[in-house]
Amino acid sequence: xxxxxxxxxxxxxxxxxxxxxxxxxxxxxxxxxxxxxxxxxxxxxxxxxxxxxxxxxxxxxxxxxxxxxxxxxxxxxxxxxxxxxxxxxxxxxxxxxxxxxxxxxxxxxxxxxxxxxxxxxxxxxxxxxxxxxxxxxxxxxxxxxxxxxxxxxxxxxxxxxxxxxxxxxxxxxxxxxxxxxxxxxxxxxxxxxxxxxxxxxxxxxxxxxxxxxxxxxxxxxxxxxxxxxxxxxxxxxxxxxxxxxxxxxxxxxxxxxxxxxxxxxxxxxxxxxxxxxx
Amino acid sequence: xxxxxxxxxxxxxxxxxxxxxxxxxxxxxxxxxxxxxxxxxxxxxxxxxxxxxxxxxxxxxxxxxxxxxxxxxxxxxxxxxxxxxxxxxxxxxxxxxxxxxxxxxxxxxxxxxxxxxxxxxxxxxxxxxxxxxxxxxxxxxxxxxxxxxxxxxxxxxxxxxxxxxxxxxxxxxxxxxxxxxxxxxxxxxxxxxxxxxxxxxxxxxxxxxxxxxxxxxxxxxxxxxxxxxxxxxxxxxxxxxxxxxxxxxxxxxxxxxxxxxxxxxxxxxxxxxxxxxx
Numbered sequence: 001x002x003x004x005x006x007x008x009x010x011x012x013x014x015x016x017x018x019x020x021x022x023x024x025x026x027x028x029x030x031x032x033x034x035x036x037x038x039x040x041x042x043x044x045x046x047x048x049x050x051x052x053x054x055x056x057x058x059x060x061x062x063x064x065x066x067x068x069x070x071x072x073x074x075x076x077x078x079x080x081x082x083x084x085x086x087x088x089x090x091x092x093x094x095x096x097x098x099x100x101x102x103x104x105x106x107x108x109x110x111x112x113x114x115x116x117x118x119x120x121x122x123x124x125x126x127x128x129x130x131x132x133x134x135x136x137x138x139x140x141x142x143x144x145x146x147x148x149x150x151x152x153x154x155x156x157x158x159x160x161x162x163x164x165x166x167x168x169x170x171x172x173x174x175x176x177x178x179x180x181x182x183x184x185x186x187x188x189x190x191x192x193x194x195x196x197x198x199x200x201x202x203x204x205x206x207x208x209x210x211x212x213x214x215x216x217x218x219x220x221x222x223x224x225x226x227x228x229x230x231x232x233x234x235x236x237x238x239x240x241x242x243x244x245x246x247x248x249x250x251x252x253x254x255x256x257x258x259x260x261x262x263x264x265x266x267x268x269x270x271x272x273x274x275x276x277x278x
Numbered sequence: 279x280x281x282x283x284x285x286x287x288x289x290x291x292x293x294x295x296x297x298x299x300x301x302x303x304x305x306x307x308x309x310x311x312x313x314x315x316x317x318x319x320x321x322x323x324x325x326x327x328x329x330x331x332x333x334x335x336x337x338x339x340x341x342x343x344x345x346x347x348x349x350x351x352x353x354x355x356x357x358x359x360x361x362x363x364x365x366x367x368x369x370x371x372x373x374x375x376x377x378x379x380x381x382x383x384x385x386x387x388x389x390x391x392x393x394x395x396x397x398x399x400x401x402x403x404x405x406x407x408x409x410x411x412x413x414x415x416x417x418x419x420x421x422x423x424x425x426x427x428x429x430x431x432x433x434x435x436x437x438x439x440x441x442x443x444x445x446x447x448x449x450x451x452x453x454x455x456x457x458x459x460x461x462x463x464x465x466x467x468x469x470x471x472x473x474x475x476x477x478x479x480x481x482x483x484x485x486x487x488x489x490x491x492x493x494x495x496x497x498x499x500x501x502x503x504x505x506x507x508x509x510x511x512x513x514x515x516x517x518x519x520x521x522x523x524x525x526x527x528x529x530x531x532x533x534x535x536x537x538x539x540x541x542x543x544x545x546x547x548x549x550x551x552x553x554x555x556x
Contacts, residue, residue: 030391070380081297094376106286113309128441133443260297261407
C-alpha cells in the first residue's frame with residue numbers, strides 16, 4: 001500500500017467572482033503536486049458580514065481537520081479584509097503587497113474599487129469580446145466564408161485538430177474575430193487550398209496533430225469509422241501538411257497542447273499579441 | 279484641454295503562456311485607473327537566453343521613455359528568474375514570495391515545474407473541459423434536447439440574454455456540460471415551459487435582462503426589426519418572467535453583468551461551485 005498523500009483544504013476568497021484568486025492560487029499549488037487538495041471557492045464576499053461567515057467556515061474546517069487551511073484572497077476593501085484574520089489558517093493576500101509596491105512606484109493611491117477585472121469593465125472592450133464570440137460562432141467550421149475580411153486569423157486543418165475551441169478561446173478572452181475552415185478529402189484531391197481561403201492567405205494558420213492522437217480523439221466521436229481509422233488520419237494529416245507547406249502557411253502541432261497554449265502560440269506566432277491593446 | 283494622463287509601459291513575462299501574469303497584473307492595474315498603460319506580453323521566456331532578450335527590450339523601453347516600465351513575472355525557473363534583473367524597471371515577481379510561504383506552511387519544497395496551470399495538466403480534467411465544450415456547442419439554442427440528462431445546468435431565457443456565451447464559458451473554464459434553450463413567443467402563447475424542459479426542471483436557470491438593454495443588443499443584430507423593438511422586448515421579457523416564476527425557476531438579471539459574473543453567479547446559485555473538484 002502506498003502511503004496516503006497529505007491533504008489540505010484550500011479556500012479562494014474574493015469580493016467578486018474569485019476567478020483571479022482561483023487562477024493564481026491554483027498556479028501556486030501546481031508547484032506542490034504531492035498534496036491532495038480540497039478546494040472551496042467563496043465568491044462575492046463584499047461585506048464584513050459575509051467575511052465573518054466565510055471566516056466561520058474556515059475556522060470550522062481548521063477545527064474539523066486539525067490543521068490550518070490555506071486561504072488565498074483578493075479582497076480589496078480594507079474593512080472586509082481586516083475582518084478576515086485568524087491564526088487557524090494561512091492567509092495569503094494575493095493583492096495587498098503588490099498594490100503597495102505599485103502605489104510607491106506610481107506615486108498614486110489605489111482606487112480600492114472591487115471586481116474590476118471580471119466585470120464588464122471597459123464596456124467597449126467587453127462588447128468587442130462578445131462581438132468576436134458571435135463572429136466566431138457564425139464562422140465556425142467553414143460556415144459563412146463571406147465575411148473573412150473581418151477575421152484577424154483563420155485556422156485551417158483537418159477535422160479535430162483543435163480549431164473550434166481555439167477560435168472560441170481567442171474570441172472570448174481576447175476579442176479576436178477568429179474563423180476556422182476544415183480541410184477535407186475534396187481539398188486534397190484538388191491539391192489546392194479551398195477557394196474561399198485564397199484571398200486571405202496572410203491570415204491563415206494551420207493546425208496539425210499526430211495521427212495516433214487524432215485517431216483516438218475521432219474514435220471517441222465515431223468509433224469504428226473509416227473517419228477515425230489510423231490509416232485515414234495519417235493520410236489526411238499528410239495531405240493537409242503538403243497543402244499548407246506548398247502555400248507557405250505556418251503550422252502548429254497541437255498534439256500535446258492545451259487550448260490556452262495553442263491560442264497563445266498563435267497570438268505570438270502571428271504577432272497579434274503585440275497588436276492587442278488590452 | 280484636459281492634461282494628458284501619465285503613461286507607463288507594462289510587461290507581462292512568463293515562461294509559459296503568460297495568462298496568469300496578465301490576469302493578475304491587469305487585476306492589480308485596474309486599481310490605478312488614472313494611468314494610461316501600454317501593455318506588452320512576453321510569453322514562453324523559458325531559457326536564460328530568452329530572458330536576456332526580454333531584458334534588453336525592457337531596458338530599451340526604459341531608456342526610450344525615460345521612466346521605469348513595470349514588469350510582472352511568473353518565471354518559475356531560478357536561473358531564468360535570476361537573469362531578469364535591472365534597476366531600470368519595477369520587477370514584480372508574482373509567485374516567489376507566495377511559494378516561499380507555502381513551502382514553509384506545507385513543509386515541502388516546490389517542484390519548480392513550468393507552465394502547469396495552462397498546459398494540458400491533468401489530462402482527464404482537460405478532456406472533461408473539451409467534452410463539455412463539444413456538448414455545449416451541440417446543445418446550444420435548443421438544438422438536440424435529447425441528451426439533457428448529461429447537462430449540469432440548462433439556461434433558459436429570451437433571445438440575447440447571454441445564454442450562449444455563458445454556456446461556452448462554463449464548459450471551457452469549468453468543464454460543465456451547459457445547455458441552453460430559448461424562450462420564444464410560441465412558449466408564451468402556450469403559458470407553459472417548453473416540453474423538452476419539463477423533465478429537467480431542477481437544472482433550469484433563467485436569465486433575464488432589462489428591456490432597454492435587450493433592445494439595444496438586438497438592434498445591433500437586426501436594426502429596425504420588430505424583434506428588436508422596445509415594445510416587443512418588454513413583452514417577451516414580461517412573459518418569460520411570468521413563465522419562470524410560475525415554474526419556480528431561479529432567475530438572474532444579466533443587464534450589467536459580464537459573462538464571467540453570470541457564470542460564477544450561476545455556479546454559486548446552483549451550488550455547482552462547491553461540487554467542483556478542481
